[in-house]
Amino acid sequence: xxxxxxxxxxxxxxxxxxxxxxxxxxxxxxxxxxxxxxxxxxxxxxxxxxxxxxxxxxxxxxxxxxxxxxxxxxxxxxxxxxxxxxxxxxxxxxxxxxxxxxxxxxxxxxxxxxxxxxxxxxxxxxxxxxxxxxxxxxxxxxxxxxxxxxxxxxxxxxxxxxxxxxxxxxxxxxxxxxxxxxxxxxxxxxxxxxxxxxxxxxxxxxxxxxxxxxxxxxxxxxxxxxxxxxxxxxxxxxxxxxxxxxxxxxxxxxxxxxxxxxxxxxxxxxxxxxxxxx
Amino acid sequence: xxxxxxxxxxxxxxxxxxxxxxxxxxxxxxxxxxxxxxxxxxxxxxxxxxxxxxxxxxxxxxxxxxxxxxxxxxxxxxxxxxxxxxxxxxxxxxxxxxxxxxxxxxxxxxxxxxxxxxxxxxxxxxxxxxxxxxxxxxxxxxxxxxxxxxxxxxxxxxxxxxxxxxxxxxxxxxxxxxxxxxxxxxxxxxxxxxxxxxxxxxxxxxxxxxxxxxxxxxxxxxxxxxxxxxxxxxxxxxxxxxxxxxxxxxxxxxxxxxxxxxxxx
Ligand SMILES: Nc1ncnc2c1ncn2[C@@H]1O[C@H](COP(=O)(O)OP(=O)(O)OP(=O)(O)O)[C@@H](O)[C@H]1O
Ligand SMILES: [Mg+2]
Numbered sequence: 001x002x003x004x005x006x007x008x009x010x011x012x013x014x015x016x017x018x019x020x021x022x023x024x025x026x027x028x029x030x031x032x033x034x035x036x037x038x039x040x041x042x043x044x045x046x047x048x049x050x051x052x053x054x055x056x057x058x059x060x061x062x063x064x065x066x067x068x069x070x071x072x073x074x075x076x077x078x079x080x081x082x083x084x085x086x087x088x089x090x091x092x093x094x095x096x097x098x099x100x101x102x103x104x105x106x107x108x109x110x111x112x113x114x115x116x117x118x119x120x121x122x123x124x125x126x127x128x129x130x131x132x133x134x135x136x137x138x139x140x141x142x143x144x145x146x147x148x149x150x151x152x153x154x155x156x157x158x159x160x161x162x163x164x165x166x167x168x169x170x171x172x173x174x175x176x177x178x179x180x181x182x183x184x185x186x187x188x189x190x191x192x193x194x195x196x197x198x199x200x201x202x203x204x205x206x207x208x209x210x211x212x213x214x215x216x217x218x219x220x221x222x223x224x225x226x227x228x229x230x231x232x233x234x235x236x237x238x239x240x241x242x243x244x245x246x247x248x249x250x251x252x253x254x255x256x257x258x259x260x261x262x263x264x265x266x267x268x269x270x271x272x273x274x275x276x277x278x
Numbered sequence: 279x280x281x282x283x284x285x286x287x288x289x290x291x292x293x294x295x296x297x298x299x300x301x302x303x304x305x306x307x308x309x310x311x312x313x314x315x316x317x318x319x320x321x322x323x324x325x326x327x328x329x330x331x332x333x334x335x336x337x338x339x340x341x342x343x344x345x346x347x348x349x350x351x352x353x354x355x356x357x358x359x360x361x362x363x364x365x366x367x368x369x370x371x372x373x374x375x376x377x378x379x380x381x382x383x384x385x386x387x388x389x390x391x392x393x394x395x396x397x398x399x400x401x402x403x404x405x406x407x408x409x410x411x412x413x414x415x416x417x418x419x420x421x422x423x424x425x426x427x428x429x430x431x432x433x434x435x436x437x438x439x440x441x442x443x444x445x446x447x448x449x450x451x452x453x454x455x456x457x458x459x460x461x462x463x464x465x466x467x468x469x470x471x472x473x474x475x476x477x478x479x480x481x482x483x484x485x486x487x488x489x490x491x492x493x494x495x496x497x498x499x500x501x502x503x504x505x506x507x508x509x510x511x512x513x514x515x516x517x518x519x520x521x522x523x524x525x526x527x528x529x530x531x532x533x534x535x536x537x538x539x540x541x542x543x
Contacts, residue, residue, distance in 0.1 A: 094345050164382050168444075171338060171378075172395040172451055173371035182394065183384070 038253025066228025073139030133215030157191025329514030438469025
């Protein structure tokens, strides 16, 4: 039997529609399931108490603080290097050997599973540099992990700045540095910030890389040299070792809410500035 | 309006001598020698792709931004070698400003659009910047229209106003020469007329070089006209150069005549 164009069109539509519906349905099911199970666990006590008896009871305050510190540290480290490299690639080189090496390395690094970063961080920062399991080791490792993404998103944002803006700036007798700092950077800032916000999400959600470098300690961290157990790791341990399904769901729900929040912030930021720029 | 035929002793502002330009191996401009007179309007005309923009961008070395561009021959601004070994491109562009085809204001306030050039040159005092902004906007006849909303985004202006803002932005750097590459082609006739009027007032102080596809415009505004065309060898050449009225009334070269009559339709 031969299908008329209209029939095949209809079939294709149905299939695509069904596929999309299935994916959206599954995703919302997972999110809703975790939120339904986890949100009731979250209360003031859960947020402000430290875990007790391995996390069977008590809250996750130390994990929240640890997650925050590791993430902030990773972002603080990655910002100068990632953005600097992106500007170097986009503005200062015209595809020479060095650029190709940097790009190739960045692309390869982006494809490496996070546990490999964890292993590297463990061997290099924890053991070799004697930083121990600490927020510092964890932050450094995460910085390495998100570096390729930050470089790539920043470079894309820089390249997306219209050439004419650069031309206008140069025609107003600006130097290269003035053009980059006063015209290109402000125009690219939004895209750069967006890439960084997405990286924050990845840091918050990471388990393997931080477990091996920041450790599993449950106490409240006092400095960047303290070990800590981030929320994602805490959730993993609680669930894997069957310590407390309830608290695991609570932690997971908080993680999901955080990640959603981060993405909402990123999106509003983009939309707000897009509207303003037009 | 075009009857201020140039006196033979008019000062030369820009001079090219056997100028050749290559985009990599592509020979875009061949042996161009011409003199551009101070405080006059020179129009560069010719068919698409003959090298008008390329020639215009020689004068402020905008071509430097394109990798692989090579320039041979001499280009002089006053007595200053544009492509000289020790030439500082930044100070060259301070003397030779440019207005582009599309109004391309920055997504900033009207004030900041104009102040961007002066700020780059280290002017920080608010009073001084205010003066420059007002003076530049007055010169492009935009002050009256925008003086109450200088903080408004430049993008909220009409295209015609935006282009005048771009001219003001170029003037704020206080150049000697203003290059305009088809700066009216994206505008309606009324805005075009405003900009042409502007050229007449600006030419009292500045040397203006325009590229245009509009023959009526070239005839209306320019004192001198340069006709460029691609030769048999695919190289852009200066076919004819002289006072605009002379060229339009009695072109010396058959190709000029064909082009001009063709464009007038
Ligand atoms: N960046 C570039 N790289 C290589 N070739 C170029 C470049 N820019 C222009 N050319 C070539 O140089 C020649 C002259 O181009 P140019 O833009 O100066 O022409 P034009 O007279 O301004 O044309 P138009 O009227 O369409 O604006 C064309 O053949 C064009 O293809
Ligand atoms: Mg052109």
